[in-house]
Amino acid sequence: MNTRRTTLLAGVLSSLLLPAPTQAAIEVDGQPLPVVDMHLHPGNYATMNPNGKAFILGAVPPFLRGHAPALLDASLDSYEEHMGIQAETDAAGVDHAVLYAVYTHHTTGYFSNEELLVALDDPRNDGWAWGFASINLDDVADDPAMLDARLDAMRSYLEVRPDLFIGIKLAHAHQGVALDDEASFQVYELAAELGVPVLLHTGFSPFPNTQDQPEYYDPGHLQDIVTMFDGMNGPRVDFVFSHVGQGDARSVEAALMLAESSDNVWLEISALGRPLILDEQGEMSDSDEDQYIFVLGEILARNLVDRTLYASDGPQLSGFVRTYLGEMVEGMQQAGFSTADIAAVLADNFYAVYDRAVP
Amino acid sequence: MLQPRPPTPLGLLALCLCPLIGCSDDAPPPASGTEGTTSSTTTDDPPPAVDSTTAGIPDPGIPIVPGVGIGDLMIGDRGDRLMMLAGEPDSTFRFGNVALLTFDAPALEVLLAAPEGQELTATSKVLSVGALLSDDVEFSGPAVPGQRQNAILDESGPPTESIDDADFYDTGWSVVYTASGFAKSVTVFPPYTLAADPPAMTPISE
Numbered sequence: 001m002n003t004r005r006t007t008l009l010a011g012v013l014s015s016l017l018l019p020a021p022t023q024a025a026i027e028v029d030g031q032p033l034p035v036v037d038m039h040l041h042p043g044n045y046a047t048m049n050p051n052g053k054a055f056i057l058g059a060v061p062p063f064l065r066g067h068a069p070a071l072l073d074a075s076l077d078s079y080e081e082h083m084g085i086q087a088e089t090d091a092a093g094v095d096h097a098v099l100y101a102v103y104t105h106h107t108t109g110y111f112s113n114e115e116l117l118v119a120l121d122d123p124r125n126d127g128w129a130w131g132f133a134s135i136n137l138d139d140v141a142d143d144p145a146m147l148d149a150r151l152d153a154m155r156s157y158l159e160v161r162p163d164l165f166i167g168i169k170l171a172h173a174h175q176g177v178a179l180d181d182e183a184s185f186q187v188y189e190l191a192a193e194l195g196v197p198v199l200l201h202t203g204f205s206p207f208p209n210t211q212d213q214p215e216y217y218d219p220g221h222l223q224d225i226v227t228m229f230d231g232m233n234g235p236r237v238d239f240v241f242s243h244v245g246q247g248d249a250r251s252v253e254a255a256l257m258l259a260e261s262s263d264n265v266w267l268e269i270s271a272l273g274r275p276l277i278l279d280e281q282g283e284m285s286d287s288d289e290d291q292y293i294f295v296l297g298e299i300l301a302r303n304l305v306d307r308t309l310y311a312s313d314g315p316q317l318s319g320f321v322r323t324y325l326g327e328m329v330e331g332m333q334q335a336g337f338s339t340a341d342i343a344a345v346l347a348d349n350f351y352a353v354y355d356r357a358v359p
Numbered sequence: 360m361l362q363p364r365p366p367t368p369l370g371l372l373a374l375c376l377c378p379l380i381g382c383s384d385d386a387p388p389p390a391s392g393t394e395g396t397t398s399s400t401t402t403d404d405p406p407p408a409v410d411s412t413t414a415g416i417p418d419p420g421i422p423i424v425p426g427v428g429i430g431d432l433m434i435g436d437r438g439d440r441l442m443m444l445a446g447e448p449d450s451t452f453r454f455g456n457v458a459l460l461t462f463d464a465p466a467l468e469v470l471l472a473a474p475e476g477q478e479l480t481a482t483s484k485v486l487s488v489g490a491l492l493s494d495d496v497e498f499s500g501p502a503v504p505g506q507r508q509n510a511i512l513d514e515s516g517p518p519t520e521s522i523d524d525a526d527f528y529d530t531g532w533s534v535v536y537t538a539s540g541f542a543k544s545v546t547v548f549p550p551y552t553l554a555a556d557p558p559a560m561t562p563i564s565e
Contacts, residue, residue: 046529046551054522063452064459065525066535067470070434070487070548071457074472081484082456082472091456103557110557117563136560149560156562318455 026093026346028329029339034347034359037321038098039199039242039270039311040085040129041111042119043076045069048109051208060317075315078119078129083318086128092322095347096359097129098166098311103136104174107207110136113157120164130357132169132199133157135187137177147183151190158194166356167240171201173216180221188225192235197353199240199268202255204247204277219245220254226262238353240266240309244295248278249285256298259307266353267304269295269345270313273327292328296335305341309349421465421490423500426531426550429467429488434549438473438483445469451478458483466493466504468544489546500545501532508540519553529553 026033045053045068057068064071077084078099089097101116102108116131135154140147157165168191172179179200191198202219204212215221219241229237241259244267245251259265272292276285299308310328314321332342351357421430428434432444441460445467448460458471458478468491473483490496492504502511511526511534512518518526518534524543527533531550535543 044551047554047557050520050555053520057522057525061452062524062535063468064470065523066489066533066544066546067459067487067548068522068525069527069531069533069551070470073549073551074457074486080472082474082482087456105555105557112557112560113563114558114561136557153560153562160563318457320455322455 026325026329028333028342031339031343033339033343034096035092035094035310035325036096036098036347036350036357037089037092037094037312037314037325038309038350038354039268039313040089040097040099040315040321041076041102041313042078042085042099042116043072043109043111045072045076047105047111048072049105049107049207049209052108055206055208071317075317079122079124085315085321086124088315088318088321089128092325094321094325096127096357098354099129099131100169101132101134102169102171102174103134103138104171106176107174107205107209113154117157117161117164120161130166130354131164132167133165134169134171137170137175137181137183140183141181147186151186154187155190155194158196162356166354167196168198170198173201173205173211174207176211176216178215178221179217179219180215180225185225188229188237189235191237192229196356197238197240197266199242201243202241202245203243203251203271214248214251217245218248218251218254219258220251223258226258226265230262230264236264238264238266240268240353242268242311243271243313244269244291246272246274246291246295247276248282249276249280250278250282252276252291252295253280256295256302256304259304260302263307266307266309266349267295267299268309268311269328270311270324273324290327292331293335296328296331296337300335300337300341305337305344306349306352308345309353310346420497420499420503423490423498423503423532423545423547425501425528425547427547429490429498429500429547430465432467432469432485432488434485434487434547436485437481438471438477438479438485439481441469441471441483441485442479447479461491463493464495466491466496466498468546487546487548489544491544492542498545501528502534502542502545504542504545506542508534508536508542511542 026035057065074080074083079086101111101113103110113133120131133154135150203217226239241255245255259267272295273290275287275289276291279285312321312324423429445462445465449463450461452459456472456474458473459468461468468489470486471478471483472486477483490498490504501515519529520527525533525535529551531548533546537543
């Protein structure tokens with residue numbers, strides 16, 4: 001499976017090497033549409049996980065390898081000239097971005113809430129980006145005091161700067177914690193108290209050390225939690241399933257089904273430009289079709305357009321933010337989305353669920 | 360492999376401006392590939408007016424300075440200055456707003472952040488600079504192209520990180536090796552400090 005994942009990422013990265021014109025505007029059927037890319041990762045070369053770093057470098061052209069620290073630092077910087085995240089979203093025609101704090105140091109690396117605050121509070125932000133706070137879930141299972149302290153720390157960003165911090169991000173498969181873990185439950189309770197949505201990584205990840213058992217990535221394991229926080233039996237939390245459970249047909253189906261049955265579930269469509277890894281029986285899939293083709297078709301067929309949110313999971317390498325946006329718009333058109341549907345996915349639905357974000 | 364030879368135009372410029380990038384008493388020791396050469400330039404030295412080799416002064420080679428630059432070309436320089444120093448690139452590899460430019464004569468490759476078509480203008484920015492193996496250009500520094508891996512390790516110690524065929528040093532340089540263990544390129548970039556584990560989570564400062 002690792003070999004295949006490497007191949008898949010290499011394919012994704014190879015597609016970035018095509019020349020890409022800049023300053024594209026998003027125009028669909030002659031109508032300019034605002035875009036929010038709600039999944040972007042700032043970072044630093046120095047704080048990337050060594051295995052994750054090696055994985056990424058294994059997929060870039062070998063002649064760039066010696067330049068890796070400079071290349072990755074510039075790519076992951078929010079404001080680097082020409083190729084930082086803001087420059088990439090500008091070039092893509094993206095109006096607003098959401099930047100993530102992450103504590104995924106066992107797989108990809110980390111970007112702390114403190115670092116995210118610095119990026120968001122930068123004068124160059126000027127309304128361009130909001131952020132999701134996160135929490136380090138290491139070693140908290142047997143240490144309630146540590147969990148409380150970390151929850152309080154995360155809470156402070158959401159309480160003190162609601163203009164910048166608009167939600168919470170968790171990545172269970174990267175953090176090595178099950179979706180319905182007790183520590184996670186306390187995060188959901190905090191989200192309910194503060195009225196902020198929780199975005200959850202769902203589905204596989206190609207990075208080494210990522211947990212690949214269903215309890216870490218299959219949103220079907222969130223059924224009870226989703227019901228518990230549906231607002232009818234207690235406090236409400238909006239859950240955003242990032243990647244729609246990608247990689248495993250069973251978790252994709254679980255994400256779609258939960259969105260159909262629960263109005264507090266949202267589907268975020270980043271990282272779908274790759275084929276399935278496991279099919280409906282949990283066997284290796286022989287499909288070579290990018291998953292967004294199936295997923296977008298099902299979203300339309302199941303009347304879930306108003307629950308779908310655009311995101312890229314960038315910046316990856318320069319050009320990706322723009323390329324992925326183009327792929328998804330074209331994919332939605334081919335699936336039969338109307339222009340109004342596409343507008344909803346690209347921005348309108350985001351503002352419906354993230355009410356702290358004011359365009 | 361690295362025999363004394365007349366300096367290239369970029370090499371001469373580098374010698375002239377050596378003090379600007381610390382190529383004197385503070386400079387890294389010459390690499391084994393440039394054995395027998397020493398830096399005779401200090402901050403008080405006048406710029407050489409003639410070919411230093413023919414004047415009997417050993418050519419120290421174009422200095423590779425970790426975290427700073429190679430020769431006269433600095434990290435953070437603009438494309439127009441690169442053009443002035445190295446001329447037009449012999450090849451360009453682009454993806455998005457990133458370009459890797461290769462200059463055969465000075466045996467350099469330069470990673471640039473630049474919008475398409477603006478590689479060599481005042482808007483583009485040098486992110487890192489690599490020295491390439493060449494029969495015509497000599498470098499000096501903690502490692503030089505063509506040098507054996509074991510010699511580099513003897514002089515500089517173990518790298519901060521090794522990934523595939525590349526060794527990275529957190530003082531701002533890397534070496535990519537051939538399969539037979541020779542340095543294929545030596546690249547400089549900003550220094551960094553590895554920090555694998557996140558700091559303790561702290562509340563926001565109000």
